Amino acid sequence: MTQLQNDLFLRACRREVIERTPIWIMRQAGRYLPEYRAVRKNSDFLTMCKTPELASEVTIQPIDLIGVDAAILFSDILVIPEAMGMELLMVESKGPQFPKPIRNADDAKALKQIDPTKDLKYVLDAIKMTKENLNNRVPLIGFSGSPWTLLTYMVEGGGSKTFSKVKNLIFNDPELAHNLLDKISDAVADYLNAKIEAGVNAVQIFDTWGGILAPHHFYEFSLNYVEKIISKLKVTDQPVIFFPKGISSGWNKIAKTGATVIGLDWTVNIGKVRERIGDKVALQGNMDPTILYGNVDKIEIEATKVMDSYGNGSGHIFNLGHGILPDVKPAHAKALVDFIKSKSSKYHIK
Amino acid sequence: MTQLQNDLFLRACRREVIERTPIWIMRQAGRYLPEYRAVRKNSDFLTMCKTPELASEVTIQPIDLIGVDAAILFSDILVIPEAMGMELLMVESKGPQFPKPIRNADDAKALKQIDPTKDLKYVLDAIKMTKENLNNRVPLIGFSGSPWTLLTYMVEGGGSKTFSKVKNLIFNDPELAHNLLDKISDAVADYLNAKIEAGVNAVQIFDTWGGILAPHHFYEFSLNYVEKIISKLKVTDQPVIFFPKGISSGWNKIAKTGATVIGLDWTVNIGKVRERIGDKVALQGNMDPTILYGNVDKIEIEATKVMDSYGNGSGHIFNLGHGILPDVKPAHAKALVDFIKSKSSKYHIK
Numbered sequence: 001m002t003q004l005q006n007d008l009f010l011r012a013c014r015r016e017v018i019e020r021t022p023i024w025i026m027r028q029a030g031r032y033l034p035e036y037r038a039v040r041k042n043s044d045f046l047t048m049c050k051t052p053e054l055a056s057e058v059t060i061q062p063i064d065l066i067g068v069d070a071a072i073l074f075s076d077i078l079v080i081p082e083a084m085g086m087e088l089l090m091v092e093s094k095g096p097q098f099p100k101p102i103r104n105a106d107d108a109k110a111l112k113q114i115d116p117t118k119d120l121k122y123v124l125d126a127i128k129m130t131k132e133n134l135n136n137r138v139p140l141i142g143f144s145g146s147p148w149t150l151l152t153y154m155v156e157g158g159g160s161k162t163f164s165k166v167k168n169l170i171f172n173d174p175e176l177a178h179n180l181l182d183k184i185s186d187a188v189a190d191y192l193n194a195k196i197e198a199g200v201n202a203v204q205i206f207d208t209w210g211g212i213l214a215p216h217h218f219y220e221f222s223l224n225y226v227e228k229i230i231s232k233l234k235v236t237d238q239p240v241i242f243f244p245k246g247i248s249s250g251w252n253k254i255a256k257t258g259a260t261v262i263g264l265d266w267t268v269n270i271g272k273v274r275e276r277i278g279d280k281v282a283l284q285g286n287m288d289p290t291i292l293y294g295n296v297d298k299i300e301i302e303a304t305k306v307m308d309s310y311g312n313g314s315g316h317i318f319n320l321g322h323g324i325l326p327d328v329k330p331a332h333a334k335a336l337v338d339f340i341k342s343k344s345s346k347y348h349i350k
Numbered sequence: 351m352t353q354l355q356n357d358l359f360l361r362a363c364r365r366e367v368i369e370r371t372p373i374w375i376m377r378q379a380g381r382y383l384p385e386y387r388a389v390r391k392n393s394d395f396l397t398m399c400k401t402p403e404l405a406s407e408v409t410i411q412p413i414d415l416i417g418v419d420a421a422i423l424f425s426d427i428l429v430i431p432e433a434m435g436m437e438l439l440m441v442e443s444k445g446p447q448f449p450k451p452i453r454n455a456d457d458a459k460a461l462k463q464i465d466p467t468k469d470l471k472y473v474l475d476a477i478k479m480t481k482e483n484l485n486n487r488v489p490l491i492g493f494s495g496s497p498w499t500l501l502t503y504m505v506e507g508g509g510s511k512t513f514s515k516v517k518n519l520i521f522n523d524p525e526l527a528h529n530l531l532d533k534i535s536d537a538v539a540d541y542l543n544a545k546i547e548a549g550v551n552a553v554q555i556f557d558t559w560g561g562i563l564a565p566h567h568f569y570e571f572s573l574n575y576v577e578k579i580i581s582k583l584k585v586t587d588q589p590v591i592f593f594p595k596g597i598s599s600g601w602n603k604i605a606k607t608g609a610t611v612i613g614l615d616w617t618v619n620i621g622k623v624r625e626r627i628g629d630k631v632a633l634q635g636n637m638d639p640t641i642l643y644g645n646v647d648k649i650e651i652e653a654t655k656v657m658d659s660y661g662n663g664s665g666h667i668f669n670l671g672h673g674i675l676p677d678v679k680p681a682h683a684k685a686l687v688d689f690i691k692s693k694s695s696k697y698h699i700k
Contacts (some may be wrong), residue, residue: 162675167640171648214616214638214671216655248598249619266564269599288564290517298521305566321564325512 006138009070010201013239013261013282015315021307021344022069023337024141026243027323028062029074033330035061045090049075052126059130063138065330067337070139070202073127073195077145077206080187081154083119084111094158101157101165108180114187116194123191127198139201141241144192146207147184147229148222151177154184163212170221177221185225189232196238204241204263205229211246218244219253230258241284245322255280266321271309282315287336289320292328296335303339312347356488359420360551363589363611363632365665371657371694372419373687374491377673378412379424383680385411395440399425402476409480413488415680417687420489420552423477423545427495427556430537431504433469434461444508451507451515458530464537466544473541477548489551491591494542496557497534497579498572501527504534513562520571527571535575539582546588554591554613555579561596568594573603580608591634595672605630616671621659632665637686639670642678646685653689662697 004010008022030036036058040048048054055074062068078096082088089097102108117124123142130140145153153159155166170177192203210222222244230240243263244254254262255277262277264270264285274283291302303318310316318340324333354360358372380386386408390398398404405424412418428446432438439447452458467474473492480490495503503509505516520527542553560572572594580590593613594604604612605627612627614620614635624633641652653668660666668690674683 162640164640164643164675164677167638168643171641171644211617215619217638246617248617249622267561267596267598269565272599288517288567290512290514291521293514293518294521325514327514 004136004139004201006069009317010139010237010239012314012317013202013241014237015282017348017350018314019345019348021316021318021340021347023318023340024068024070024072025062025066025320025324025333025337026072028066028068028072028333029058030324031326032324032328032333033061033065035065045076046088049079050122052122052129055126056130056133059126059140060133062333063134066334067341068138070141071130071134072141072143072204073123073130073200075123075126075143077143077150077208078153079120079123080114080144080184080191081150083114083116084184084187086111086154096153097158098154099157102154102180103165105176108176108183111180111183113183114190116191120191120194124194124198127195127200131199140199141202141204142192142195142200143204143206144188146205146210146222146244147181147188147225148213149207149209150184150188151180152209152212154180163209170217181221181225185229189229192229193232193234196234200238202239202241203233203235204243205259207242207244207247209246210244211248215250218247218250223250223253223257226259227257239282243284251277261317263319264321269309270306270316271311274310274315278315282317283310284317284319286319286321289322289325289328292320292324292332292336294332296332299332299336300339300343303336304343307340307344307347310347312349314348316347318344354486354489354551356419359667360489360587360589362664362667363552363591364587365632367698367700368664369695369698371666371668371690371697373668373690374418374420374422375412375416375670375674375683375687376422378416378418378422378683379408380674381676382674382678382683383411383415385415395426396438399429400472402472402479405472405476406480406483409476409490410483412683413484416684417691418488420491421480421484422491422493422554423473423480423550425473425476425493427493427500427558428503429470429473430464430494430534430541431500433464433466434534434537436461436504446503447508448504449507452504452530453515455526458526458533461530461533463533464540466541470541470544474544474548477545477550481549490549491552491554492542492545492550493554493556494538496555496560496572496594497531497538497575498563499557499559500534500538501530502559502562504530513559520567531571531575535578539579542579543582543584546584550588552589552591553583553585554593555609557592557594557597559596560594561598565600568597568600569603573600573607576609577607589632593634601627611667613669614671619659620656620666621661624660624665628665632667633660634667634669636669636671639672639675639678642670642674642682642686646682649682649686650689650693653686654693657690657694657697660697662699664698666697668694
């Protein structure tokens with residue numbers, strides 16, 4: 001295995017002493033880039049996910065255009081439920097839809113156990129192709145949704161404001177909910193292991209909807225399963241990032257899941273979270289994505305606030321607190337990356 | 351002024367020693383009640399707000415039907431921007447819409463200073479009528495949106511997923527944002543004072559969208575203005591409840607706004623918040639509203655968890671962590687109220 005030219009991201013995940021803070025941006029391969037939109041114009045979203053050449057092309061765009069320190073494979077968290085047998089539609093302006101959501105035990109039984117090497121071969125092919133095309137410039141991250149977050153989509157059938165259907169399920173038929181979460185957890189673990197085997201340098205588990213649960217329900221229906229998955233991962237030195245969006249407490253429990261890195265959204269104070277768990281894990285985040293609507297001065301002021309809040313020493317991977325928004329100027333994303341690259345070394349003086 | 355027959359809610363707000371925990375439910379005058387839907391069938395939402403007879407009728411329904419310990423005047427937070435001159439439409443299934451949102455300094459200038467006794471007379475009339483009809487059975491709460499929450503609607507023109515427009519405003523033209531927030535704060539303070547004068551026994555300020563801001567931006571754009579408003583309120587013994595939804599930290603700052611009570615959503619641990627600020631303010635909340643989808647056993651288990659978490663002693667007003675959902679069975683709301691009434695006395699034994 002050849003050495004990565006830039007492995008800052010991986011070393012920061014392991015809290016090694018490094019020369020500056022690394023940065024990547026959630027959804028960095030996305031609609032804010034005209035180069036992405038040019039690819040997207042000719043094929044729908046799922047076709048892009050399923051065509052290794054296209055997935056690889058857009059994955060690498062932000063490395064060339066924005067200069068981030070890690071690539072994240074272009075894909076979608078909902079490829080797992082689709083591989084489990086659910087019809088998935090990407091409806092323009094409405095987001096992803098499952099026309100036949102899970103509503104009862106029979107629906108649940110119909111979900112099949114996946115073999116990622118067959119059912120999600122296109123992802124593994126995209127990883128291999130991207131690794132080749134990246135040519136060891138930066139690490140490649142693979143990702144999955146958490147079982148809870150996948151379940152919400154599978155039960156709601158799409159996005160939701162109140163999550164009535166999945167909440168109905170967990171509060172009225174917790175046994176079925178736990179069976180489903182177990183089944184999804186197996187799929188996620190197998191999927192992430194296949195990605196690791198295919199060559200990703202790190203994995204990230206997105207728990208986008210953990211924050212709609214009260215703390216004790218979050219532990220029961222989300223965190224438990226993330227912990228199980230992490231315990232099953234065949235990682236050698238690949239960091240595992242867990243991003244529980246919308247979570248405001250329970251940091252010590254979260255730090256005990258076995259994740260190498262905890263991702264934070266912008267509504268928490270990264271310095272305060274570091275005080276509580278920063279010696280156990282690295283932290284990733286957490287500038288408000290809408291700061292990129294501001295001018296470069298504003299971006300630099302706010303990026304400095306995040307770095308000051310984290311403070312000195314390793315273990316910080318700069319990122320936004322959520323995905324970059326489609327109406328952000330690419331020049332602003334680039335200005336942020338340049339700023340972190342040029343101004344973060346002072347936090348790393350021994 | 352005649353004595354209230356049931357003033358438990360007011361005494362809990364003041365953290366006086368009481369015999370049991372009081373309960374009311376956000377949005378208790380709402381669509382989950384068939385009796386509400388019967389009124390709503392014959393008039394649109396804004397007409398109901400603007401017709402004292404109708405507003406009063408639905409305000410009192412949950413006192414009779416569910417047995418809550420306080421009434422909250424049926425209204426909407428967006429009556430203030432409407433009174434300031436913005437056209438407001440209630441679009442079925444889309445929610446409230448401002449067809450001409452605030453986008454620049456000229457739009458802002460066009461907003462007029464309100465005189466609540468003229469521009470929102472219908473609210474004051476509804477308060478007087480409701481007080482009469484309540485006949486001193488329970489206290490009546492009046493409410494307002496926080497300046498920040500009102501601003502988000504006024505700038506976005508309606509609901510939003512990313513709040514791009516209002517974020518653009520605060521990060522690109524903070525001066526205009528602060529001017530607007532000042533103007534709205536004056537309107538909110540005048541409005542709440544007029545409500546107090548008209549006879550409400552308590553006021554609640556809803557900051558529904560404070561949680562989309564990073565902590566330092568929440569202080570700058572929301573909390574500061576809530577504090578200003580509270581300092582202007584001509585309260586004698588009326589408690590002021592501040593409900594910052596989606597907030598996960600900064601409790602000590604929040605407790606210093608001058609509010610008598612802090613409302614909590616269901617994603618925080620009420621016991622932990624009490625540990626931090628429970629000696630300064632009372633706490634209201636915070637069961638997940640979707641627990642009411644569960645059966646009565648489940649509801650009782652989860653209500654007990656909230657009461658156990660708060661612990662012994664006064665200063666707790668039981669409520670949901672957000673408004674009751676339209677598809678909840680009224681019998682489940684009633685079961686919750688009955689349970690709190692019959693089982694909470696043990697938390698109040700001296």
